Amino acid sequence: MIISKKDIPGFLDKLISEYQVFAPVQEGSYTLFKSITSGTDAVLTADNTKLPAKEIFFPQSEKLFNYNVTETGAKLETDIDDRKKVIFGVRPCDARSLVLLDNVFNNDKFQDPYYLTRRANTIMVGIGCNTPASTCFCTSVKGGPFDTTGLDLLLIDTGDAFVVEVVSDKGKALAKQAGFAAASDNDKSAAAKAKEAAKVTCQVNIDGLKDKLDINFYAPIWDKIHEKCLGCGACTYLCPTCHCFDIVDDAVDCNGCRVRNWDSCAFPIFTLHGSGHNPRTSNKERYRNRIMHKFKYFVDNFGEIACVGCGRCIKNCPVNMDIRVVLDDVRGSEARLDS
Amino acid sequence: MPKLAEQIKDAAKKLLAEQKVDLVVGFAEGSLPLRGTPLFARTPEEADKLTWNLGCENNLANYLRKKPGKVAVVAKGCDVRAIIALVKENQINRDDLYIIGVPCSGMIDRKKTAALLDDEDILAIEESGDTVVIKSNNSSATAKVADLLHNSCRDCSYGNPVIYDELVGELLPEKEAADFTEINDFEAKSVAERRAFMNSEFSKCIRCYACRNACPLCYCEECFVDCNQPEWIGKSAYNTEDNILFQVVRVFHCAGRCVDCGACERACPMGINLRLLTRKLVKDVKELYNAEAGVNMEDKPALATFTVDDPEAFLLKE
Known part of the structure; x- marks a missing residue:
């Protein structure tokens, strides 16, 4: 199937009448996923959005419930967002990140209704990456510029049109409803060419990384790696797979709401105990946790690396702390696998 | 620039080889085009990685507080101003710090x-x-x-380090201080317009605190935003009012201390115009007290001193 680029705004307008549609929207020098009211608002030419698509499913601050306590008792009100949504123009790395996050929000112990309701009611329409950025390393972490993991439809840019690849039943239904034209053999071969031409030039070698992390918790490498890290939350907040959160009450007396906020392992209060003790006393322990969580603990827990290679942390770190360099340093460090 | 890089390397290697310092803080080539990244060299071999380019934009004064032993720093004009401010606030012992001053005509954005x-x-x-x-x-x-310079670099008239133990390269011609056109324009707006601007800028804030952590003068052991008993400020990011409160308190806390290096704005991943606020305070301090932070070792910080002819317009009709 195929849709001409000039038909995209009209297609989105039709979707908007039925769904809450999120698409990349220009905000100054970058794009962000926003709920759009007109198909012409969508910017499909830019590379990744500044903030990942995770914020649609797991917002930075989410009201879990409102409460008020009166003489007659306590009253709780929960408002779970079950609007039907389409995420349009998501990149394969971000789509894959949600499949990783599903492990956290839906497992044997916990099922998070806020996240899962949104996931169940959302159709993911991705756009493949014809020109991956120099900071992209998706192919090193099981992804790829045209990876369909987590997508319902994948669009492949062939110049004046997008060739539409159906990935799931949800996607099939949407494509049928949209009435996309059939792609000609020429279109199909143009899509195949685009896929072939897309090169992820940056590779990060993660062979043996997990083995190393299994044994190097106390290795001297951690004394050096963190040294330039400022301890801000830019990398974690811009990361599509970071998912740590804190729960606070936003209330006056007994009336208010309970809110779930993104948290960051880089912050000194992240593991600060009520007693005043902090098991992660310095940046060293905090930065180590970020690497361990992504490349060891998440693998231990769910069998996957919690990094999709989107490059946001690389591009946005105020001091050019580059996760590719860090992983290289860890792999090449002195901690011996046979010790 | 390559010549400067060699001179920095030589100076650092000499200091380390002669054991005059335990550590040199400088810049290495980063992983992105024309990007310097902070480097901590403890041996002459490590110092071989030192460099200098138009992307050495971080304020290295940030790394000097409470570092044990003797430390040398590769410092451009704004780094040195921050160092002076920190020395005055008892955060750095000048005797334990060796400044390799580098004249700087600005870093590119x-x-x-x-x-x-x-x-x-x-x-x-x-x-x-x-x-x-x-x-x-x-x-x-x-x-x-x-x-292509950062706005802070464009406006900077202290590219030459005002103090140093060793200078690398040649001092640059004096540059006139920039005016405060952007601030004047902002002040001329109505209250409603200024409010609208603040709301629009700070609706972008994700409370990652990169601005605070990149600022060499933001070093409170516990920042007021991290305190929850009492909870001075809401922890959630959906409230633009709280985002504004955070930044306004931060900026006021840096009044008379801010050296206008622009590190906060450069660190912000969301591109918020933070310097409009910090520079407003720089302007106020300059106009009220004829003071600038970190431009010499002698002046007391503006808000740590008092003279009988200090303006008191906030208190008395003058």
């Missing part, structure tokens, strides 16, 4: 370079005298360095 190529992925930036050539996959552009 990668957002401005990217804009030249329609925000394409920049693959290389090559320095050649007072111009740079910026290359992406499909195109390239040549631009004057002066047109």
Whole structure:
């Protein structure tokens, strides 16, 4: 199937009448996923959005419930967002990140209704990456510029049109409803060419990384790696797979709401105990946790690396702390696998 | 620049080899085009990685507080101003710090370079005298360095380090202090317009605190935003009012201490115009007390001193 680029705004307008549609929207020098009211608002030419698509499913601050306590008792009100949504123009790395996050929000112990309701009611329409950025390393972490993991439809840019690849039943239904034209053999071969031409030039070698992390918790490498890290939350907040959160009450007396906020392992209060003790006393322990969580603990827990290679942390770190360099340093460090 | 880099390397290696210092804080080549990244060298071999380019934008004074032993720092004008401010606040012992001063005519703003190529992925930036050539996959552009500087660098008149133990390179010609046009324009707006601007800027804030952590003068053991008993400020990011409160308190806390290095604005991943606020305070302190932070070792910080002819317009009709 195929849709001409000039038909995209009209297609989105039709979707908007039925769904809450999120698409990349220009905000100054970058794009962000926003709920759009007109198909012409969508910017499909830019590379990744500044903030990942995770914020649609797991917002930075989410009201879990409102409460008020009166003489007659306590009253709780929960408002779970079950609007039907389409995420349009998501990149394969971000789509894959949600499949990783599903492990956290839906497992044997916990099922998070806020996240899962949104996931169940959302159709993911991705756009493949014809020109991956120099900071992209998706192919090193099981992804790829045209990876369909987590997508319902994948669009492949062939110049004046997008060739539409159906990935799931949800996607099939949407494509049928949209009435996309059939792609000609020429279109199909143009899509195949685009896929072939897309090169992820940056590779990060993660062979043996997990083995190393299994044994190097106390290795001297951690004394050096963190040294330039400022301890801000830019990398974690811009990361599509970071998912740590804190729960606070936003209330006056007994009336208010309970809110779930993104948290960051880089912050000194992240593991600060009520007693005043902090098991992660310095940046060293905090930065180590970020690497361990992504490349060891998440693998231990769910069998996957919690990094999709989107490059946001690389591009946005105020001091050019580059996760590719860090992983290289860890792999090449002195901690011996046979010790 | 390559010559400066060699001189910095030589100076650092000598200091380490002669064991005059235990550590040299400087810049190494970063992983992105024309990006310097902080380097901590403890041996002459490690010091071999030191460099100097138009992307050495971080304020290294940030790394000097409470470092044990003797430390040398590769410091441009704004780093030195921050060092002076920190020495005055008892955060750095001047006797334990060796300053390798580097005259600086400004660092380039990668957002401005990217804009030249329609925000394409920049693959290389090559320095050649007072111009740079910026290359992406499909195109390239040549631009004057002066047109690509960070706004803080454009406005800076302290590119020459005001104190140092050793100077690398040649002192630059004195530059006149920039005026406060942007601040004057902002002040001329109505209250409602200013409020609208603040709301629009701070609705972008994600409370990652990169601004605070990049600021060499923001060093409170416990920042008021991290305190929850009492909870001075809401912890959630959906409230723009709280985002504004955070930044306004931060900026006021830096009044008379801020050296206008622009580190906060450069660190912000969301591109918030933070310097409008910090520079407003720089202007107020200059106008009220004829003071600038960190420009010499003698002056007391503006808000740590008092003279009988200090203006008191906030209190008395003058």
